[in-house]
Amino acid sequence: MTERETELNDDELGPIDYIVVEFPAGQSQLTGEAAAELAALVASETIRVLDLVIVHKGEDGSIDVDEIEDHTDLGELGEIEATLAEVLAEEDLIHIAAAMEPGSSAGVLVWENTWAAPFAVAVRRNGGQLIASGRIETQALIASMSSESEGE
Numbered sequence: 001m002t003e004r005e006t007e008l009n010d011d012e013l014g015p016i017d018y019i020v021v022e023f024p025a026g027q028s029q030l031t032g033e034a035a036a037e038l039a040a041l042v043a044s045e046t047i048r049v050l051d052l053v054i055v056h057k058g059e060d061g062s063i064d065v066d067e068i069e070d071h072t073d074l075g076e077l078g079e080i081e082a083t084l085a086e087v088l089a090e091e092d093l094i095h096i097a098a099a100m101e102p103g104s105s106a107g108v109l110v111w112e113n114t115w116a117a118p119f120a121v122a123v124r125r126n127g128g129q130l131i132a133s134g135r136i137e138t139q140a141l142i143a144s145m146s147s148e149s150e151g152e
């Protein structure tokens with residue numbers, strides 16, 4: 001991912017995360033309920049959206065990318081468009097498309113966890129640096145907890 005120094009400052013940033021959500025051919029995209037939830041997270045200053053794009057993979061493997069600013073009717077996502085830092089590079093999108101099924105579309109969301117920024121900044125100011133990060137998938141945690149409770 002690229003970084004625009006004028007908009008992203010290490011002295012202020014919280015942890016950065018991303019997700020890629022794939023939609024099979026003919027299925028919904030990031031609209032409606034999901035868009036409202038994303039807009040609410042931004043409005044509450046829980047997160048700051050750094051990039052949001054839709055990647056379409058043709059049946060022939062071709063790739064088409066829709067930048068959010070290319071859409072005129074953004075609804076609740078309209079306010080997000082003005083704050084984008086556009087951190088995804090073409091190479092990132094090519095790697096994402098390689099994992100997608102032909103004929104599908106994927107929403108790619110990169111965000112800053114603004115709620116954690118004060119803690120992250122304090123750690124960096126005191127010489128700390130992130131050496132590992134990860135995510136436990138929700139389904140894996142639920143399955144683990146279910147098997148533990150069945151074993152009791």
